[in-house]
Amino acid sequence: MKKKANEYIKITVGMSLVAIGLYFFLMPKNLSVGGANGLAIVINHFIPNLSIGLLMIIINIFLFAIGFIFIGTNFGFKTIYASFGVSVLVLLFEKIFPMKKPLANDILIQLILGVIISAIGMGIVFNQNASTGGTDIIAKILNRFWGIDLGRGVLISDLSITLAAGFAYGLQIGLYSLLGVLLNGLVIDAAIESMNIRKQVVIVSNYSEVINDYIIKSLGKGATLYEAKGGFTGSDKEVLVTILSRKDFVLLKNLINSIDKNAFIIVHNVHEVIGEGFKDIENF
Known part of the structure; x- marks a missing residue:
């Protein structure tokens, strides 16, 4: 229960950042x-009486309906929560913080800040x-019926929307939107990688038993011991x-420093760890 609550807290933080990046930086330009959200911005150009937040809700309802028909119920409640959560937050921002003009006149600043925050x-x-819905559903349909890779399907969908933006708002907006799509993918990958980085620590010490005991009992993590022979000695x-x-690596380093200043330590960054105590294998 605690783990599930923690997941939804993180999803709420994430979708809030997406909504902030969209509403305060991308949408004004x-x-x-x-x-x-991008499709809603384009449609808003032709139907200005409908707010972008409301259009996002309508588009998500339509996409989920199409998804249920063609690919079944494989969305998960977390994705439904996140996708509609972003739409509702944008709708609330429109009511509470009406934007009469962009925060900055420079379109590139608006683009970079908006993409970084939302990504x-x-x-x-x-x-x-989970995901924020939208083009992910289109990509899954393309994958199922035409065998197009999911990543390529998302790119095709997003590029189609940026072309529509260029048609609606002019070539300059279309090109900036295209730049935003490319930057968005890079920042998302970097963000996920940074959140999943762990330290693989290799330790040679005369106090390996004490260190192993600390890792298991105090840090709540596992360890593996190997028999080896020193090449020099x-x-x-x-x-x-x-x-x-x-965080745990810093604590372990402090312990080793206090008991064995001659310990030999090798540290590697690892970007994905699956198994007990880390990411569940079914979510990999």
Whole structure:
């Protein structure tokens, strides 16, 4: 229950960042970087009486209906919560904080800040095995019926929306929107990677038993011990290998420093860890 609540708290933070990036930075300059939100910005040009937040809700309802018909119920409640959550937040922002003009006159600043903020939010949502809906559903339909890769399907959908933005708002907006699509993908990947980075720690120490006990009992993580022989001394050694978060690694380093200043330590960054104590294998 606690784990589930933690997941939804993170999803709520993520979708809030997506909504902030969209409403305060991308929407005022009509920058459409794909997804249901980008399509809503384009449609708003032709139907200005409908707010973008309301259009996002309508588009998501339509896409989920199409998804249920063609690919079944494989969305998950977390994706439904995140996609409609973004739409509702944008609708609330429109009511509470009406934007009479952009925060900055420079369209590039608006684009970069909007994409970075919203892409970090998407990365947080994706990292909880959910998504913000939109073009993900179109990509799944393309994958199922035409065998197009999911990543390529998302790109096709988003590029189609940026072309529509260029048609609606002019070539300059279309090109900036295209830049936003490309930047969005890079920032999402970087955000997910940074959230999943762990430290693989290899330790050679005369106090391996004490260190192993600390890792298991105090840090709540596992470790593996290997028998080895020193190439220089020829003496038998124990090599301890463990994988920790950055915070836990600092605690372990402090312990080793206090008990064995001659310990030999190798540290690697690992970008994905699946198994007990880390990411569940079914979510990989």
